[in-house]
Amino acid sequence: MNFINSAPRPVVGGTPTTQASKGPYLELSMYKEVPTGEISLEEFEEYALDRLRVLKAIEEAKLRSKSEDTIQADVETLLKKHMQGSSRQQTYRKDVLSHHILRLAYCRTADLRSWLLAQEALLFKFRFKALGRQQQVEFFSSMGLPYHAISDAEFEELAGQLAAVLNACGEWDKAKAVTSSSRRGDTHGLQDIGRAGAAAAAAAAAVASRPLFYKVPFQAVPDLVGSRRVLLRAGQAYVGEDQVYSLVVGAFRSCLSASLAEAARAWGAFSAAEADRLAPLVDSLPSRSVYGSDNRKVPVGEISAGQLAGLVAGRHFPLCMSVMYERLASEHHLKHWGLQQFSLFLKSIGLPLEQALLFFRQQFAPRTPGDKFNKEYAYNVRYNYGQEGKRQDWSEWSCVKIINQEVGGACAGAGECNGGCPYKTYSAEQLRAALSRLNCNDKVIREVVDKARGKHYQLACGLAFEGITGSPQETGINKPSEYYASSIELATQRAAAAAGANGAGAQQGQQQQQQGQQAGGGAVQPQQQEGPPQTPAGQRAVAAGIPA
Known part of the structure; x- marks a missing residue:
């Protein structure tokens, strides 16, 4: 093209x-x-x-x-x-x-x-x-912008008046810098930059050592003129280097x-x-999500339908998925887009197809008989797992897609039951109540509500993670599974640290007991391991405080 x-x-x-x-x-x-x-x-x-x-x-x-x-x-x-x-x-x-x-x-x-x-x-x-002074001057010239750096001669001529304006504005340090640069009698200006040899280096050093001012048409800075913060001369306003940033932007x-x-x-x-x-x-x-599907890996291992309640209770689900789980548990139903969003999330965190069908069939059972579920809803779940239709391995919805998803009909409040982002769809009162139920820090709740009100929904979710877990979330939340992965990883690390501390204490106590028995002539019996070894999935679940 x-x-x-x-x-x-x-x-x-x-x-x-x-x-x-x-x-x-x-x-x-x-x-x-x-x-x-x-x-x-x-x-x-x-x-x-x-x-x-x-x-x-x-x-x-x-x-x-x-x-x-x-x-x-x-x-x-x-x-x-x-x-x-x-x-x-x-x-x-x-x-x-x-x-x-x-x-x-x-x-x-x-x-x-x-x-x-x-x-x-x-x-x-x-x-x-980030550009150097000379590059900035060249940029103004190449783009046709009417901002012209004053020469050393003009700086020397106007130094007293420039310093007086700065003093009147309370910018005494800048005024002092202008006065001291003038008294040094710097003679190398911008017009000298680019000359060969030592003269060019001296010129560049001289310019870098004195304040730089630009001449701009006075109508370009009416606010500065009105507040008498610039020197005016022959229709030109003399603005400082820091002020020209706002002009060019x-x-x-x-x-x-x-x-x-x-x-x-x-x-x-x-x-x-x-x-x-x-x-x-x-x-x-x-x-579009700007992060690839491998931006953050979900912990390896499958989870079962029976573990989902423990994951929710352990506050490992992001608010959007926690709300959907609670709505499903209370109303025993999700409409089409809610089922799509929630089932793809469960798939992404390791729930296999058979367990997904079992979970949704159990949740829908009070309102939907088994044959009706198989006829009207099971196909959608199998489709999301790539077992029907195009047989494509569908990915979960990104936060951007969830935020932008428009849901019509009787369930227009997307975060209520049909999917969506609660930080967008909830009122401030609803959001405070939902985060309070998750034991989120009160101070953080106020910050989350402010971010949500400012339409910064993903940042609000990241702040909520910090308030709920007590741990910073520096990488951002771009998919619901990333929230889950961060929460599980944090819980696993804390469990491992606690186990290590308990193990060290137990080992120390065992050594003391062994010393006492040896002193008393007793024998030490080896400890027997109880229960079967844990699978990787079971280890992760137990470490996070979830029944395996």
Whole structure:
């Protein structure tokens, strides 16, 4: 398809020389030009998902209130991991392509546009801040942005007035830095950067040692002008280096917002033209899980239908599945989508088909006779296990799919009985009550409710895990089985630690007893092992406090 030129784009500003430009940041772009050329469908999907991994990781870091410096380091790691190509040209190609693919996928609704705009602006901000001063100046010039770094001569001329403005605003440290730099009489400015030999190195060191100011049109900073926080001269406002970050990010947001609106208007024509090929792929991207099926392995070994009650009682199920289990136990019925979601989850955590049929038949029995269950419901369970229909090995629903699943009819409250995410469908009161029943920490409950109210449902689930188990959840919850796996693993580790401590105490007591018997002339009898050896599944169940 026509998407991007195969020929690489010329490097902006020449060959990079700073450490930042040799890293994963390379040349930034305002993404104003739509790329053309050829790209395979495999690359199309891969590039989009890789960029989504970066954006969603940044969103989660921001929501977890990580510091700017921490997120800055995280961004560098994420870009190296997911966006680095085999060459600088390939990295730039992937950056441009992935941005435009997501722009197309997220243009259709106001919520999607708002999310992409916020995350892309954050990514742009951290990438821009990672560049050196000279690269930032070159970026402004190459993108046609009216932000011009002042020369040393102009800095010397205006240093007193700049310092006075900073003092008036209470920024005394910055004012002192401006005054001290002026008194040193630095004579090497931005115009000197790039000269050969020692002069270039001295110039770069000199610029790095003094505050940098930019001239921008005064109408670009009306808030700063209105609060008298900038120096005005001949229609130009002189803003500091830290203030120009917000200016360039604002310009990027405006450009992207206009482009998303334009893409939304063109979506109808695109979806009609690509109905049989690209449109379904693009349409599915916002609901796709960005983590592979092997992101976190569920502990090995099968579980039985009889163990499910113990797993729920042990608080190993995520809230969505715990609610469905309780609803099934009380009402003895699940509608179609609820049965699909719950049975696929049970399959993913190790419940075999025969045990699944036994479990659901028992739960449905008070309302559904056996022959009716076999006729109306057993097929769906066997289908999910790949024994009917397409005979495909179906995977469990991801959190994204559960959150976005729309359920109509009498059971429109998806979290109530037909599947869905309680953090989305529950009211604040219902959520507090449900988490309280799971003995979640009161302080954490308040944080979970706040995150759910802010539509950060997966982060709310991760916080709930921490409040229920008392252990941090750093990797995020992307599938219900990942919550289960983390909970079982934690319980197993704690049981092993407790057993080790008890074993050490018992061994010490046995040694003391043996010493006493030897002193008294008694004989020590070997202890007999009771019961059959545990299977791996039984060991895991017993370690987690579940009847095997």
